[in-house]
Amino acid sequence: MSDPLRILHRDEHLVAVHKPAGLLVHRTALARGERDFLLQRLRDRLGQRVYPVHRLDRPTSGIMLFALSPAVAARLTEAFTERRVAKRYLAVVRGIGPETERLEYPLREEDGSRPKAEMPAMEAVTEVRRLDSVELPVRVDRYPNSRYSLMEARPLTGRRHQIRRHLSQRGYPIIGDAKHGKGNHNRFFAEHLDAPRLLLAAVELALVHPMTGQPLRLQCALDATMSALLERFGWAGHLPRDAVHQALPDLEPMS
Known part of the structure; x- marks a missing residue:
């Protein structure tokens, strides 16, 4: 993994970094052979212990927050658990997604410890909005042209793979999603558009x-893969930049 670790913000209590796509946050029993982890990279960079307070899937890129002490970790973990942290993601999906919609599909946990049928369905809510779209004169599926959208997603709950599963259930799977997406579109982006990964990025925390x-x-700015794709599709106006704001603007309500 050659992506440099990008620190977005640091003070005496917490640090925010850009997690590269494909990098695990910490050691897990499901990836015993891995030797490279975001947690260890950050510890080595800062020369001190850090404490993760939320999670990002391995293939997802974007902003991650770490506490610099157990006391701060407890407060931040509580804030995430109690849904007092606003999160914003960008995703490239197949099809022309809805202009705005509130997705409320209950989801079963996917922790691998027991069959999904035995897991209770939990409340899951994601607000989505289409920011832009493009139609390519290429047959990837059964139609002569192929259409894709740039979607903003704001998860209001924190279920595993929530955004990926919600958009897939709604009929707009995220490009590069090996589990919940469409293989022919994933291959097209990998082979012809230099985008061989999940096109989902966490771009904001408030x-x-x-x-x-x-x-x-x-x-948090997008990585090179997603930035180049947005430029290619004429979506450069939606590219976020690394930024830290000490006061929150009024968040635009999603209707």
């Missing part, structure tokens, strides 16, 4: 700082 009580909004 919260109240756990120690100062001040509003904090953190933004």
